[in-house]
Structure formats: structure tokens, C-alpha cells
Amino acid sequence: MRTFVFLCALLVALTFLSFSNGAVSISVTECMYILLSTIGFDVSYPINNIHQGVLLEIRIPRTILAIMVGAGLSISGALMQGLFRNPLADPGLVGISSGAALGAALVIVLGWSIPFLEYWTLPIAAFIGAVISTICVMRLSQMGGKTVVTNMLLAGIAINAIAGAGTGLMVYLAEEDQLRDLTFWTLGSFGGAKWIEVQLAFLVIVIPSFIGLFLSRSLNIMLLGEAQAHMLGVSLEKIKKTIVVLVCIIVGSSVSMTGMIGFVGLVVPHLCRMLVGADNRKVIPASILLGGSLLLASDLLSRTLIMPAEFPIGIVTSIVGGPFFLMLLSMNQKNQVW
């Protein structure tokens, strides 16, 4: 319980840090006044219009989106690790990210655009790419009407390779500027977060994540092995398909809105297991809280490290998270307090 209180406090503290830090400096006091005046209070504080714009149009949406995406990627990682009963599984295994990358590459390099939805062409294409590759993997992993997890893994590897080849072809065809765009996309960014994306993310990230919470008990039972889980009355087919569909929606939409952000989905569930033990009923909610915090902290670093320019967040998550994770692992080996 104390762990959860702590994780919540961490998230709240980071949220306020995120509101008040960045290239444009806005004091915490001014933040509070801007927030108060936005919800209708009459404040006598001289609010700077630019500061108000920065807070309301840039920082708050990007903070909320970072929390949602971090939580979504982490719960997806936890669900995949439960499904594969392997702590090394991550959402990339079933081809979601590589499919999305191919979709994005096609749009960036070939200059496609969807009529009436020009603005959303890139995220839509990335999401479609994610869905198509996931469907392929799902189909290929069917055997006698059942989903075989090992087949899913192998099909995932194959689909990843094929999508990777497609992306490689696009890289070959790309011009200098397109190549830059593509590279930046693969490193992820919350720089363009808007309110409409926050609203969309609520639908496609928060709701599926909430559903994911209810799968934790079944995942615990699946840890015993598929046969045992079946005996204990877990509807395996339904659980497997639900997980893949949820993960595809969450990760596919996260990637399409913010680009590829590696590492979070793999590591956060691990950190959570170190904190709360292996019980999925605790790991999954803890992943949501810690994942949100971790990505929010990374975003904060990404936009403050080299002010006034911005660092791609994918680099930050890996460069900060990687060594930190290694440190935890080595501590874990030295004393078995965990």
C-alpha cells in the first residue's frame, strides 16, 4: 500500500515539475494563477499571455499525453510479459512498432495524404500499419483454432523482418529532408502534443488500459502454465486475443501519436516487480503509475537538457533508463532483500 501512495505522490510531484519547467520559465505561483483563472476564478495576478499560452497549449497537453502514453506502454509491456510468461517480452514482439514504422515511412517518403484528413495522415497510416502487422501475426499463430504463443513469437519475428525491409526500402528512396523526418520520428517526441490528441488518447489508451487491469488475475493463473490455467477455468483463447487486441490499440495509437519510444514497455514492469513482487494484480496498476512517471520525467529532461532546443525522448528514455535499470539489477544480485 505504501508503495502505491509513494508512486501516486511521485506522479503528482512530477506533474507540477513538468508544468513549471521548460525553455520558457514560468514560476509555480504563476502556473497556479493561470490554472485558477482558466477554470474561472478572478485573479489579480498579472498573467503573461505568452506564459498562459505555453502552459495551456503546450505543457499541459504534453504532460497529460506523456503520462497516458507512459502508462499505456508500460501496461502493454506487463500484459505481453504475462502472455508470453517471459520477462523479456515487449510490445514490439508482435510487430506493432515495426508495422507502425512502415506506415509512417510510407507517408513521409511517398508523400501520401488521406483526403479531408491530411493532417492526420501520418498517425492514421502508422496505426493502420500496427493493426495490419498485428493481424498478420495473430493469423499466423493460429493452429487448429488455438493461438499458440510460440508461433506468435516466430510470426512476430518474421513480420518484423518484412516490415523492416519495407522501411529500409523507404529509407533508400528518401531524400535528405525526409530521411531526417523519418529518423526524428523513430526517436519520438511529445513536442507536438495537442488537446485533440489528449482527448483521442483517452479513448484509445486510457480505456483499453483500464480493461487491461481486469486481466491481472487471469495472468496470475496463466503463470502456472496454460494447461493448469485451462483446468482452473481461465478461457485462454479469449484472454490471449483480448491481450493482443488491447496491446495493439494502446501501443499502435501511442506510437502513431508520439513516434517510437523504446525501453519503457520492457523495463517498467520489471521495476514494478522489484517494488511490489510478481503478483500481476499489483504489477499492472503499479506499471501504470510508474510508467506515467518515468515517461513524464524523461520528457521533462528531453526539453530541459539542451534548452532552447529539444532532445528526442527516445534517446532520453534509453540513456537514463538503461544504466538505471542495470544498477537496480546489480543491486538486486548483491542483496536479496527483494
Add this chain to the structure above:
Amino acid sequence: MLTTFLLLFSFISCSDSSTDATAQQAQETSSSEEAKTKPAEPQQRIVSLGGSVTETIFALGEGDRVVAVDASSLYPEDVLKLPKVGYYRQISTEGILSAKPSIVIASDASGPKESIEQIAKIGVPITQVSSEKTLAGTEKRIQQIASLLNKKKEGEKIIAQIREDLKLVQKPEKSPKVLFIYARGIGTLSVGGKNTASSEMITLAGGTNAVQEYEGYKPLNAESIIIAAPDYILLTTRGLDSLGTIDDLLKLKGISETPAAKNKRIISMDDLMLLGFGPRTGKAAAELSKLLQK
């Protein structure tokens, strides 16, 4: 378990509190600055995105109003002292706003579009100017920027100067074939095809682009270079630096077989001057044409 919490927390909080402190410091100094300058006159502060855009603003004599630039702005030298807000294709909205611009002048190739929108939405006027890498594009860009800054006369002067410089281009009897190599170190060599800035500049200087088979830049292929048989090989200065010396270049497969390599006709010119299509376009063409006489 508790130690992890503490570690995790102290790790995150200490990195943040340090940025917090510097941010607060920055705020204090900037607010006192504001108090001094702001009420007197609505001083124009320009953020410029794109190398040739920045160069044009400086050529118009408005360089001292530029407060921040993107990473591709490298000329004139004064630019190098200004804060950088990222590469112009990947700008940071807050970074630009932190320079407190009264106007943002951006190449229309700047992005991402979300950031451009955000800046406009927050109320900072952002104007996009042509990014076309042709002579016509250069003139259009200069006119656009000049009229934005109320410097139309100066703009016309620059354009007239470019035309004057272009008269110095010496057209040879037989137009030499020039191969442009875009290099970022050995192994990342690309060759400029049709409809590229390099091809446009080669034509302006009286040469012929050696590659007519494709558009844009494509990875170098040793055999096709031999077939193209260029009389000259053209690189940017930074491109040549990334390969080492001219001798290193001459040893490369494919290149060593060309007439250009046999006669050691390798030309390198400043990146932004050669490919930027800014106010130095005329000078660049004249200089290149001179080098093509040798």
C-alpha cells in the same frame, strides 16, 4: 525496498531541482531585462529558421534583431553566437518562444507542422517563406523577407547584386560535366541527380549535372559514376572534410576511374554558399564557373 524508492526519487528530483534553479535564475535576469527595454518601444525580435533565411535577414542589415536561429544557420559568423532552437525540421516550440520573438521567419520546409501551429496559436506571428532552391526561389525569398521587415529597397539591391554577380559567370564553349557528391563520411556518399540544389547551381555556373537519370540524391554507385564520366567532381567543404583529404577521395572506387580524378579536378565550396541559395547565390555561381575553367 525503501532504498530503491529513495534512490529513484532522489535521482529524479535532483536532476529536476537543478534545472529548476537555473530556470528560475534565467527568469529573474530576463524579467529585469524586459523591464528595461520593453516599455520604451515594441522592439522587433526575430527568430529565424533556415540557413538561407537567416543569411538573407543579415544581408538586409537586420541581423542585430535576430535573437535565436536554427541549427542550419551558420552564416554570417555572428549567427554562431546566437541560441539554437534545434534543426529547422525539428524545432522546439517552447525553445522558440523562450527567445520572446515578436516575429518568427521560417523556411516553409520547417517543421513539425504541430510546432508551427502552436506558435501561431499562442499569438506569435510566424511567417513561412519559400524554400525553393533555385534562382527564382532565391529572389522570391529575398523579396518576401524584405517586405516582412520593411526593407524592400535593400531587398531589391541584393537581388540586383546577385544578377550583377551572375554576369561574371564565364560560359565555356563546351559545358563540362560536373558530378556533385554529398558526403557525410566514407560510406555515406550520395550523388546529386536532377532537380537538386546542386544541379541548379552547376547549371547556373555553366556546367552540366553529370547525372540526368534520376531526381534527388541517391547513394553513390561506383559503376554508374564511371559511366557518367564527370569532368569535375564537386563537394561541399564539410563534405570533403568528412572524407579526409582530396587524395583520400581520389582513392575511392569508381571515383578514381573518372576523368575528373585523373586530372585531379576536385572542387569544394562552402556548404551554405553552394547549396543555400541565399544572397550569395550569384557569387557562388561566379566562383564555381571560375573553378570550372581550370
